[in-house]
Amino acid sequence: MDIMDEISSRRVRYNEVKAQGIIKFYEDLTTTSYPCVRLLNSTGAIGCQSLQPVTGILYPINTSDDIKQFIGQDLNGKFAIVMPYDLMKIQNLRDLESSHKLGGVIVIINGTSDFAPRPTAFSPDETCPNCQYGLYRDEENQYQWNPNGLGLIQERFDFPIFALYPFDDHTTSTYNRVMKGAAENMENSFKNYPLRAVELSSLMWSAIDASTCLRRDFCQPVGGQSVYSTSSVNISNDDNKPIIVVAAAMDSRSLFHMLTLGVDNGVSGTIALLAVADAISRSQVEINRLPKHILYTLFYGEAWGFAGSSRFVSDITQFNCQVKGSAKGCPFKNEKNGCGFPCKQNLDFTRINFTNIESIFEFSQVGMGTTGFYVHVDSNSTSNVELINKMNNISATINNGSAFVYAASANGTNLKLPPSSSMSFLEKNRSLTAVVLGDFQSNLKDEYDDGFNVSDDSMVDSICSIANVTAQTVWLQAQGPNYSNIPISVNLKKNDVERIGHYSSVFQYDMPGWLPTFAYNYLLSLNSSRAPCKASTDCQNDERCFMGKCTNTITRYHDAYGAGLQYNRNGNAMVTDPTKATWVESKWGSNNMRIFLVSSQFNQICELLFGCILTILSIIGVLYGKKQLNKTLKIA
Amino acid sequence: MTLLTFFGCGLTAYGPALSIFFLHVAKDAQLVLLMVSSAFFWLISILLSSIIWYIIKPIYPKNELTILYSVILQEIFRWLLFNIMMRAEPGLILVANNPKSLYNRSSFAFVCGMGFGLMSGVVTYFTLLVNSIGPAVLMCNSCTALTVYIVGAFTTCIFIFLHIMWMMISFEGFSKNNKFLISWVILSHFGASYATLLNNSSIFLGCVYGILINLLILGISIGIVIWSLIKIRRE
Numbered sequence: 001m002d003i004m005d006e007i008s009s010r011r012v013r014y015n016e017v018k019a020q021g022i023i024k025f026y027e028d029l030t031t032t033s034y035p036c037v038r039l040l041n042s043t044g045a046i047g048c049q050s051l052q053p054v055t056g057i058l059y060p061i062n063t064s065d066d067i068k069q070f071i072g073q074d075l076n077g078k079f080a081i082v083m084p085y086d087l088m089k090i091q092n093l094r095d096l097e098s099s100h101k102l103g104g105v106i107v108i109i110n111g112t113s114d115f116a117p118r119p120t121a122f123s124p125d126e127t128c129p130n131c132q133y134g135l136y137r138d139e140e141n142q143y144q145w146n147p148n149g150l151g152l153i154q155e156r157f158d159f160p161i162f163a164l165y166p167f168d169d170h171t172t173s174t175y176n177r178v179m180k181g182a183a184e185n186m187e188n189s190f191k192n193y194p195l196r197a198v199e200l201s202s203l204m205w206s207a208i209d210a211s212t213c214l215r216r217d218f219c220q221p222v223g224g225q226s227v228y229s230t231s232s233v234n235i236s237n238d239d240n241k242p243i244i245v246v247a248a249a250m251d252s253r254s255l256f257h258m259l260t261l262g263v264d265n266g267v268s269g270t271i272a273l274l275a276v277a278d279a280i281s282r283s284q285v286e287i288n289r290l291p292k293h294i295l296y297t298l299f300y301g302e303a304w305g306f307a308g309s310s311r312f313v314s315d316i317t318q319f320n321c322q323v324k325g326s327a328k329g330c331p332f333k334n335e336k337n338g339c340g341f342p343c344k345q346n347l348d349f350t351r352i353n354f355t356n357i358e359s360i361f362e363f364s365q366v367g368m369g370t371t372g373f374y375v376h377v378d379s380n381s382t383s384n385v386e387l388i389n390k391m392n393n394i395s396a397t398i399n400n401g402s403a404f405v406y407a408a409s410a411n412g413t414n415l416k417l418p419p420s421s422s423m424s425f426l427e428k429n430r431s432l433t434a435v436v437l438g439d440f441q442s443n444l445k446d447e448y449d450d451g452f453n454v455s456d457d458s459m460v461d462s463i464c465s466i467a468n469v470t471a472q473t474v475w476l477q478a479q480g481p482n483y484s485n486i487p488i489s490v491n492l493k494k495n496d497v498e499r500i501g502h503y504s505s506v507f508q509y510d511m512p513g514w515l516p517t518f519a520y521n522y523l524l525s526l527n528s529s530r531a532p533c534k535a536s537t538d539c540q541n542d543e544r545c546f547m548g549k550c551t552n553t554i555t556r557y558h559d560a561y562g563a564g565l566q567y568n569r570n571g572n573a574m575v576t577d578p579t580k581a582t583w584v585e586s587k588w589g590s591n592n593m594r595i596f597l598v599s600s601q602f603n604q605i606c607e608l609l610f611g612c613i614l615t616i617l618s619i620i621g622v623l624y625g626k627k628q629l630n631k632t633l634k635i636a
Numbered sequence: 637m638t639l640l641t642f643f644g645c646g647l648t649a650y651g652p653a654l655s656i657f658f659l660h661v662a663k664d665a666q667l668v669l670l671m672v673s674s675a676f677f678w679l680i681s682i683l684l685s686s687i688i689w690y691i692i693k694p695i696y697p698k699n700e701l702t703i704l705y706s707v708i709l710q711e712i713f714r715w716l717l718f719n720i721m722m723r724a725e726p727g728l729i730l731v732a733n734n735p736k737s738l739y740n741r742s743s744f745a746f747v748c749g750m751g752f753g754l755m756s757g758v759v760t761y762f763t764l765l766v767n768s769i770g771p772a773v774l775m776c777n778s779c780t781a782l783t784v785y786i787v788g789a790f791t792t793c794i795f796i797f798l799h800i801m802w803m804m805i806s807f808e809g810f811s812k813n814n815k816f817l818i819s820w821v822i823l824s825h826f827g828a829s830y831a832t833l834l835n836n837s838s839i840f841l842g843c844v845y846g847i848l849i850n851l852l853i854l855g856i857s858i859g860i861v862i863w864s865l866i867k868i869r870r871e
Contacts, residue, residue: 024774025767025770025772025773025774026770026772055771194773194775194783197771197772199771596771596772596773597772597773597774597775598771598772598773599641599773599783601640603783604638604640604641604644605640606644607640607641607644607645607648607785607786608640608641608643608644608647609644610644610648610786611643611644611645611646611647611648611651611789612644612647612651614647614648614651614652614793615647615651615652615654615655618651618652618655618656619655619659621652622655622656622659622660623659626659626660
C-alpha cells in the first residue's frame with residue numbers, strides 16, 4: 001500500500017473511533033507506529049509476521065547488558081521489548097527470542113537524548129545489497145560494498161517488530177505513551193500488577209514462498225512504475241542514432257518500509273538526474289537536433305533485485321505483443337498505442353533500440369560528495385577511461401582547476417561496479433560504456449539503504465556539483481566536438497527531500513507512487529515553454545498538454561517488478577524464473593498496535609476460583625434451602 | 637489466558653442465580669414461562685429508558701439522571717406486571733403443582749423477580765464480561781487493586797438477588813396495600829442503584845462501600861421477605 005494513503009486512512013479511522021468514545025480499555029497506537037512487513041521471494045520469506053496478536057508487557061532495554069539481565073531475570077509472561085535502534089542486531093534479537101519471554105519488539109528510532117538517541121551510522125541491509133542479482137553474482141569472493149551491513153532486512157522474524165519515530169505531535173504522544181508505560185512497569189519491577197502492556201499484531205496472509213503466495217493471491221509483486229523520458233520526440237527503433245542513458249534508482253529499502261527515509265541513497269541520485277535534465281533542457285541548441293539521443297531513466301523497485309532496470313532492459317530488447325487491443329486482466333482498454341497481453345499502456349519503449357545505446361551515466365549515492373566523487377566502471381576499457389578523464393577534466397574546469405571527480409580505481413584496485421542499475425544493461429552487452437557516479441570509493445556510506453541523514457545545504461551543494469559535471473559531460477558526448485558551456489541552475493530546497501518514504505511498495509498497473517509521479521511530472525514539463533493549450537488535442541503530434549503548455553518530451557511510466565515474475569493472461573502474477581528477483585509483499589490481515597493494562601495471572605486464577613466456589617456454595621445452598629423451606633413452610 | 641477472567645467473573649455474577657434457576661425454576665415449565673415474561677417486562681422498561689437517554693443528548697454523561705428515570709420506569713413496570721399477574725393468578729394457581737399452597741403468590745413473585753434480575757444482569761454486565769476475553773483490564777477507579785470486571789460481577793450478583801427480593805416484597809405490598817413495603821422497595825432500589833456510582837468515584841475504597849451498602853439492603857430485604865412469609869403461614 002502506498003504510505004501516504006495508508007497513514008491518512010488510518011488516521012481517519014482512528015479519529016472516528018475516538019469520536020465515538022469506544023476507546024476505553026484500549027488505546028490504539030496503530031496510526032503512529034511503523035510495522036516491519038513480510039516479503040517473500042522464490043526461496044523463502046523475510047521480515048516480520050506473527051500468526052496471532054501478541055500481548056507483551058512493556059520492558060525497556062537500553063544497553064546490551066540490559067538484554068543479558070532480561071534473559072537471566074525470573075519473570076512470568078511475555079514482554080514487549082522497547083529498545084533503541086542501535087541495539088537492533090540479529091544476535092540480540094535471536095537472544096531475546098530464545099529467552100521464550102519475548103512477545104514482540106518496539107524499536108525507538110529517534111528517541112530523546114537520554115533514551116535511544118538516533119544512531120549516527122546504522123545499516124540494516126546486507127553487506128552486499130542485491131549482489132545475488134547483480135552482474136557478478138557467479139563470481140567467488142564478491143567485493144562487499146556495505147561491510148557494516150547488519151543483514152537485518154534479509155532476516156525472517158516470526159514475531160512482530162514495530163518502530164516508533166516521533167516527529168510530530170501524534171507520533172511524539174505515542175512515543176511518550178510507550179515510554180511512560182515502560183517506566184511505570186520498571187517502577188513496579190515487572191511484577192506488581194496491573195502492568196502496562198501492548199498488543200502487537202502483524203498478521204500477514206503470506207505463506208511459504210513467492211510462487212505459493214501469488215497462487216493463493218495473498219501477495220503482490222514489490223515494485224511500481226519506473227519513469228523514462230527523452231526530448232527526442234522522433235526517436236525510432238531504426239534511426240541508428242546513438243543513445244546516451246542517464247540513469248538513477250528512485251527507491252531504497254529499510255526494515256520498516258514506511259520509514260525508508262535515506263536521502264543519500266535513492267533520492268540524491270534522483271534529484272541529480274532531474275537537475276541534469278533541467279540543465280540540458282535549457283540548451284540553446286534544440287536537443288532533438290543533436291546527433292545523439294539523451295534518455296533519462298529513473299528506475300523503481302531497484303532496491304529489490306533491480307526490478308525496474310531489468311524489466312526495462314528486457315522489454316526494450318525483447319518485447320512481443322501477443323494480444324493487441326483489450327485483454328482480460330489488463331486495465332488499459334482504450335489505449336490506441338497499448339498492448340493487451342503482455343499488458344502495457346503504451347509501446348513507446350519499443351522505439352528505443354538497445355543496440356543503439358552508446359553509454360550510460362548512472363547516479364548512485366551522490367549526496368555526500370563534499371570531498372569528491374568517484375566514477376565506478378566494470379572494466380578499464382578505453383571508452384570507460386576516456387569518459388572518466390573527460391569528467392575529471394570538466395570538474396577541474398568548473399572548480400577553478402582542481403578536479404573533484406576521480407576514477408574509483410585511482411587507488412590501484414578496481415572493485416568494479418557497486419550494486420547499480422547499469423548492471424542490467426551490462427548483462428545484455430558487457431562492452432557498453434557505463435559509469436556509476438558515487439560519493440564513495442570503496443564502501444557505501446554507512447547510512448546505505450536506511451539513512452535518516454536529513455538533507456542539509458552541503459547535500460544540496462554535493463548534488464548540484466555532480467549534476468553540473470554530468471550535465472556538461474552528457475552534453476559534450478551528445479553533440480560531438482562542438483562543446484559549449486551550459487549554465488546549471490539547480491535550486492533545491494532542502495525540505496523537498498526530507499522525510500520522503502521511498503520504499504517502492506507493490507506494483508499495480510497505472511498506480512505510480514509518490515516519487516515516480518513527481519519525477520514524471522517534472523520530466524514531462526521540461527521543454528514545455530511552447531504553445532499554450534487547454535487539452536492534448538491543441539498540441540501537435542504526440543505532444544501532451546501539461547499545466548497549460550504543450551510538452552515536447554516523450555515521458556512515460558514503465559512497469560517495474562521483479563525480473564523473475566510475469567503476469568499471465570488472467571492478469572495474475574506468477575514466478576517464472578526463480579533465479580531472478582521475485583520479491584513479493586504479503587497482503588496484510590492486520591497491523592495494529594494498542595496499549596492497555598493487564599492483570600496478573602495469579603489474579604485471574606483467584607477470580608476463577610472465587611467464581612467456582614461461589615457457584616458450588618450456592619448449589620449446596622439451594623439444595624439445602626429447598627429442604628429447609630419444605631420442612632418449615634411446606635412451600636414446594 | 638483471560639478466559640480465566642471471563643469464566644471467573646461470569647460464574648461470580650451469574651453462578652448463584654443460575655444454580656437456583658436450574659435446581660428450582662427449570663423443573664417447572666409454568667415458572668419458566670413466568671420468568672421469561674417478567675424478563676420481557678424489565679426489557680421494555682429499559683428500552684424506554686434507553687430511548688429517553690438517546691433522545692435527550694445532554695443526559696449522556698449524567699448517570700444520576702439516567703438512574704433516576706430508569707428506576708422509576710422499572711418500578712412502574714413492576715406494578716404493571718403485578719396487575720397482569722393478579723388477573724392471571726386464578727388460572728395460574730389452578731395449574732400449579734400444589735393449588736392449595738399458601739405460598740403460590742410468593743413463588744410466582746420469586747420467579748418474576750428472577751426474570752427481572754437475570755435480564756438486568758445480562759443487559760448491564762454481559763457486554764463488559766465479553767470484553768474480558770481480550771487481554772486488557774481496566775482498574776476500578778475507587779479501588780485500584782480490583783478490576784472493573786470483578787467489581788461488576790459482585791454488583792451484578794447482588795442485584796439479581798435484590799430484584800428477587802424486591803419483587804417478593806412489592807407483590808406482598810401491592811396485594812396487602814402495605815405502603816411501608818412499597819416505599820421500602822422504591823427507596824432501596826434508588827439507594828442500591830446510587831450506591832453503585834461509588835464504584836467509579838474517586839472516593840478511596842468507594843467500591844467496597846458501594847458493595848457493602850448493597851449487601852446491607854439485600855440483608856434487610858431478605859429479612860422482610862422471611863418476616864412476611866412467616867406472617868402468611870400464621871394467617
